[in-house]
Amino acid sequence: QYTVDSARACLVRQEDTIIFALIERAKFPLNSPTYNHTFTSISQIQGSLLHFFIRNTEAIQSKAGRYTNPEEIPFFPENLPPSVAPYYPSSEFLHSAGALININKDIWKLYFHVLLPMFVASGDDGNYAQTAAADLTLLQAISRRIHYGRFVAEAKFRETPQIFESLIRAKDRKALMKVLTLESIEKMVVKRVEKKAMVFGHEVSLEHVKEGTYKVDPSVVSLLYQKWLIPLTKNVELEYLLRRLD
Numbered sequence: 020q021y022t023v024d025s026a027r028a029c030l031v032r033q034e035d036t037i038i039f040a041l042i043e044r045a046k047f048p049l050n051s052p053t054y055n056h057t058f059t060s061i062s063q064i065q066g067s068l069l070h071f072f073i074r075n076t077e078a079i080q081s082k083a084g085r086y087t088n089p090e091e092i093p094f095f096p097e098n099l100p101p102s103v104a105p106y107y108p109s110s111e112f113l114h115s116a117g118a119l120i121n122i123n124k125d126i127w128k129l130y131f132h133v134l135l136p137m138f139v140a141s142g143d144d145g146n147y148a149q150t151a152a153a154d155l156t157l158l159q160a161i162s163r164r165i166h167y168g169r170f171v172a173e174a175k176f177r178e179t180p181q182i183f184e185s186l187i188r189a190k191d192r193k194a195l196m197k198v199l200t201l202e203s204i205e206k207m208v209v210k211r212v213e214k215k216a217m218v219f220g221h222e223v224s225l226e227h228v229k230e231g232t233y234k235v236d237p238s239v240v241s242l243l244y245q246k247w248l249i250p251l252t253k254n255v256e257l258e259y260l261l262r263r264l265d
């Protein structure tokens with residue numbers, strides 16, 4: 020079962036996943052042909068190599084059961100094949116109306132237009148398939164983190180329903196956002212991810228740990244959390260709560 024504390028612990032663990040995924044994507048330059056809709060001339064591939072890669076990977080993952088887990092949300096939910104994996108009964112923690120919140124289209128646009136240019140170098144090294152794979156891993160990690168706001172919100176609601184119910188009925192977004200916001204925790208998250216990016220991103224050899232060079236810029240990681248990941252998680256929390264009494 021989820022509690023506010025266990026949900027927070029999960030967000031902390033997801034930081035590791037996101038930072039390693041950032042490091043893996045930052046290994047490659049922008050590699051813009053990956054995203055070019057006219058680059059692939061093979062008739063089997065329609066659209067960009069990235070679209071081809073992600074649609075097909077999501078189809079396989081869907082068959083293998085990835086999206087039977089409510090923590091996972093696909094980027095292309097249209098026409099996904101059903102899971103063929105054995106059914107595993109999971110407890111239904113989320114309220115059904117809010118469980119369906121999906122802001123992956125916004126995350127997609129944000130990722131390619133704003134985030135990616137912040138932490139990859141310009142250039143082209145020809146590793147387009149590897150680039151698409153690294154993008155998908157990172158997009159999935161970011162999407163899971165932001166949509167995890169549904170679980171955080173449900174846990175908060177269950178701990179103190181009396182605080183939330185009247186605000187939800189009044190659709191008082193401003194007051195709800197105020198209750199959901201804990202500035203001290205946000206500051207801690209932003210500082211911690213910067214530190215993790217330093218620790219995980221060091222060049223390590225047997226002789227020494229090289230100071231001052233990082234595989235992904237720690238200040239970019241903290242900015243990413245401060246400006247986008249935390250605010251979007253809070254938006255998901257808010258939208259979830261607004262549907263909580265439906």
Ligand SMILES: O=C(O)C(=O)C[C@]1(C(=O)O)C=C[C@@H](O)C=C1
Binds near residue numbers: 201
């Ligand atoms: O820890 C919480 O209470 C959350 O709601 C998560 C989170 C975050 O995104 O990290 C979001 C809002 C709070 O202001 C603090 C942190």
